Amino acid sequence: xxxxxxxxxxxxxxxxxxxxxxxxxxxxxxxxxxxxxxxxxxxxxxxxxxxxxxxxxxxxxxxxxxxxxxxxxxxxxxxxxxxxxxxxxxxxxxxxxxxxxxxxxxxxxxxxxxxxxxxxxxxxxxxxxxxxxxxxxxxxxxxxxxxxxxxxxxxxxxxxxxxxxxxxxxxxxxxxxxxxxxxxxxxxxxxxxxxxxxxxxxxxxxxxxxxxxxxxxxxxxxxxxxxxxxxxxxxxxxxxxxxxxxxxxxxxxxxxxxxxxxxxxxxxxxxxxxxxxxxxxxxxxxxxxxxxxxxxxxxxxxxxxxxxxxxxxxxxxxxxxxxxxxxxxxxxxxxxxxxxxxxxxxxxxxxxxx
Amino acid sequence: xxxxxxxxxxxxxxxxxxxxxxxxxxxxxxxxxxxxxxxxxxxxxxxxxxxxxxxxxxxxxxxxxxxxxxxxxxxxxxxxxxxxxxxxxxxxxxxxxxxxxxxxxxxxxxxxxxxxxxxxxxxxxxxxxxxxxxxxxxxxxxxxxxxxxxxxxxxxxxxxxxxxxxxxxxxxxxxxxxxxxxxxxxxxxxxxxxxxxxxxxxxxxxxxxxxxxxxxxxxxxxxxxxxxxxxxxxxxxxxxxxxxxxxxxxx
Numbered sequence: 001x002x003x004x005x006x007x008x009x010x011x012x013x014x015x016x017x018x019x020x021x022x023x024x025x026x027x028x029x030x031x032x033x034x035x036x037x038x039x040x041x042x043x044x045x046x047x048x049x050x051x052x053x054x055x056x057x058x059x060x061x062x063x064x065x066x067x068x069x070x071x072x073x074x075x076x077x078x079x080x081x082x083x084x085x086x087x088x089x090x091x092x093x094x095x096x097x098x099x100x101x102x103x104x105x106x107x108x109x110x111x112x113x114x115x116x117x118x119x120x121x122x123x124x125x126x127x128x129x130x131x132x133x134x135x136x137x138x139x140x141x142x143x144x145x146x147x148x149x150x151x152x153x154x155x156x157x158x159x160x161x162x163x164x165x166x167x168x169x170x171x172x173x174x175x176x177x178x179x180x181x182x183x184x185x186x187x188x189x190x191x192x193x194x195x196x197x198x199x200x201x202x203x204x205x206x207x208x209x210x211x212x213x214x215x216x217x218x219x220x221x222x223x224x225x226x227x228x229x230x231x232x233x234x235x236x237x238x239x240x241x242x243x244x245x246x247x248x249x250x251x252x253x254x255x256x257x258x259x260x261x262x263x264x265x266x267x268x269x270x271x272x273x274x275x276x277x278x279x280x281x282x283x284x285x286x287x288x289x290x291x292x293x294x295x296x297x298x299x300x301x302x303x304x305x306x307x308x309x310x311x312x313x314x315x316x317x318x319x320x321x322x323x324x325x326x327x328x329x330x331x332x333x334x335x336x337x338x339x340x341x342x343x344x345x346x347x348x349x350x351x352x353x354x
Numbered sequence: 355x356x357x358x359x360x361x362x363x364x365x366x367x368x369x370x371x372x373x374x375x376x377x378x379x380x381x382x383x384x385x386x387x388x389x390x391x392x393x394x395x396x397x398x399x400x401x402x403x404x405x406x407x408x409x410x411x412x413x414x415x416x417x418x419x420x421x422x423x424x425x426x427x428x429x430x431x432x433x434x435x436x437x438x439x440x441x442x443x444x445x446x447x448x449x450x451x452x453x454x455x456x457x458x459x460x461x462x463x464x465x466x467x468x469x470x471x472x473x474x475x476x477x478x479x480x481x482x483x484x485x486x487x488x489x490x491x492x493x494x495x496x497x498x499x500x501x502x503x504x505x506x507x508x509x510x511x512x513x514x515x516x517x518x519x520x521x522x523x524x525x526x527x528x529x530x531x532x533x534x535x536x537x538x539x540x541x542x543x544x545x546x547x548x549x550x551x552x553x554x555x556x557x558x559x560x561x562x563x564x565x566x567x568x569x570x571x572x573x574x575x576x577x578x579x580x581x582x583x584x585x586x587x588x589x590x591x592x593x594x595x596x597x598x599x600x601x602x603x604x605x
Contacts, residue, residue, distance in 0.1 A: 175409075178436035179363070182455035186365040189372050239364050276411045278362070278388045303411065307512040 002058055003140050015051055021129065022047035028121060034114055036106055042115065046095050050126070053091070054133035061137035063257050084130045091126030173267065176234075183237045200238055205229040212259050217326075218354065220287065220294065221253040223262040227285065230263065241280025242270070252287045254352040255294045258322045264315040265298040265344050272309075273300030273342055277313055294350050299343040308337045316344065323348060355473060356383040356399055360392040360418065361434065366455065370405045370434060373462040373589045380466070389413025389421075390508065396422055397516035402473045408435040408491070412510070416488035417501045423484050424503050424538065430469040431481075437491070444490035448482045485539075488548055496549035500528065502537045509535055513552070517566050519544060521559040532604060554601065556580055556594035570598065 003016045022043045027038035060083070067073050068334035099115040102108045115122070179204055209317045212218055229247075235242050266285070274280045281301035288295050312320065312335055320333040323346055331348040357380050359367045367385050374380050383399035387394040388410055396404070408415040415433060422428065433442065434450035434526050442452045452464045489497075500511045520527040521541035528535045545555055556562045566582045570590055573579060578590040590598070 174515050176454050179366070182369060182436065183363070183365040185456040186369040186372065190368060237363055237365065275362070275409070278390075278411045305412075305510060305512075307514045310514075 001282060002055065003144060004055065004058070014055075015048075016197065018047045018051045021050075025122075025125065028125075029114075029118065030120060032114075038111055038114060041102055041105070041108060042099060042111060045258075046091075046098055046122075049098075050091055050129060053087070053094075054130060055089070057130070057133040058137040058140065060324075061141055065141075066138060072293040080131070080134055084127045084134075088123040088126035091129075092123040095119070095122045129324055177269070179237060180233050194236065198233065201229055201233050201236075205233060209260070211265070215259050217256045218259050219253065220255045220257055220262075220296070223257065223260070224248060224253070224287070227262055227266045228259075230266060231283070234274075238270075238274060238280060241277070242274050243280070243282040245282050245284045247284075247286045249288045251289045252294045252296075252350070254346070255350045256352060257294075257346075257348060258326045261319055261322060261346070262298075263295065264319055265346075268313070268315060268344075269298050269300035269342070273302050276303045276306065277301060289350060293347050296346040296348075297343065299341060301340055302342045304340050305322055319344075319346075355380045355403055355470070356401045357381065357405065358384050358386060358392060358395055358399065358401045358429075360386045360389070360410070360415070361405070362387050362410045363407075366407065366434070367444050367458070370462075373445075373459060374466075377466060389415075389418040390417050393421055393503075393508065396427060396429075397424045397425075400427075403432070405432050408433060408437045413501065413508070416484050416491070417510075419484035420488070421501060421503045421508060428481055430472045432465050432469055441491040441493050444493075445487065445502040450481065450487060450488065469494050485543070485547070497547040500537070500544075502528070502535050504535070511535065512567070513548070513563070517563055517582065517584075517586075519561040538566045551601075554594070554597055556598065557589050557591045558572070560588050560594075562588060564601070570595065 004010050025047065026039040026043040029043065030036070058260075060076075064076065064079075067076055088235065095124045096112070096115050096119065099111040102111050180198070183196055184202070185196050187198055208222070208229060212222065212226060231242070231244055235244070266283070269283050274283060284297070284299040286295075286299075316335055323331050323333050327348045331346070334345040334347075336343045336345075357374070360369045361367045361370070361384060362388075367387075371382060371385070374382060380403070383401055384391075384395035386395050389412055392404075392406075392413075395401075406415045406418065412420075413421070415435070419431060431450060433445070433450070434455065434457075435442070435452065436455040439454055442454070447451055451468050453461060453465055498513060500513070500516070500601055502509045502511070511528055515530050517529040519529070519541060522536070524538060524540065525536050526541055526544060528537060528541050541555075541559070541561060545553070545561055548561065552564055553561050554564055562580060562582075566584075568581045568583055571579045571581055571587075576592075579587040580590050581587055
């Protein structure tokens, strides 16, 4: 669709743009000794015709996008020059036809004679106006492309964010889920009360994590609730192998942070720490407030025989990226792997819901 | 029939035990919470059948099986795991059974029935080596560690601590942290499981951890040496040198 034809306002603005051109044309005619009646009765309809005629340029421009190389540009310029000559001639021809038709009106009998003399000027003006309409069309096309690109960019960014969150939700790892269900399967026979407890915990964990995935920012309190539900399930699975030491300063609970930032840390601590040790160990989770910053730390024992991890795994890289993406240089991410302890620390400014 | 239940989670072992209750011909000789216990129990009880989890601390299920194999033991195996089902589908081709956690009574009984047949009659084809199963389950991902059993002692060598490997007839000599460890395996079979970007066959008899390489020196026209970080020198064959150069050119 032609951008000038999508709304009346735009078409009106375009046609208004032709008024000064009509005035210019009339002025030129006056200076050549035409009277006012002759000048305006030719200039106004001629410009209206021109306005409509040159609208078509946009379609040609869209069909022939501007080229990049000098050679191609030169060919294109030649094509446009030829087109401009033809259109200038066509416009002058229209002026002459118009003049012939207007002789029917009283007082305009001399018009064809006057137009005949002015044909070179009208042709020249037509050429210039046509070239201007070419430039205008390309300008509009470029602007439309820029807008489109911007819209697409925004859309892509949105998609990326969504898929990122989706991926995080999918990280609710199936291994955990199936092992939990297996524990549940065992409990149904030996301890139905605990089995029911496990069902409730599992539902709570799933409900919370599904709910969190919809949002970009959450209060630390909610992340902690999710982690507690998760750890309660893992405690049933691992029994005495998993010991917990949670120290949360209440002042840090309303702190806002990107969704599902804590969960991967806790899952890693179990998967690479506790689960890899025959006798398990203690998972330490602390959250404290120091000078307006939340210091969130997850610490777990690790198998000293396992190689020290080189660099961060995908999960931790994502956590760091999302933390820094939100808080920039005001946040800090630290992962340390000592001989027997693995520790991840997140430091970020305390920001709460207004 | 004597069985072992090997799983690091109490409740997971309990499920198997519960499902075994209606089968009085199967006695649970021992329950093991990790691979080391499993090896000890296997030596003590000579089980006909093992229920084996895959992801366990220290030694995984495949490594347990490999170490049993090294002692000439090969009980019937039912893998019991929450491991990726796509990875395990490869097992079907090898007639090795697996139960995906959680599983039904029917599925359990079917697996047990298959195992009974296997124990009663000698199978037509020998079961596939554990290393082969492990490789199938890894689905193309390279090996991360090597396990060796020397008498009662089990050594786990993480590959970033492995300097090089030398072929010695049917054995391989693994060089790690200043020690030499022998394992019954061929160099070629190990080579196929290693990450080709980290370990290079520099010679008919040597695989080198690239991380240990400092430079290659040309002694004579036909003879090159790899100089390692600790100053050791290993021979580099012409084909080995070619492989190194290809790797450098790609990098």
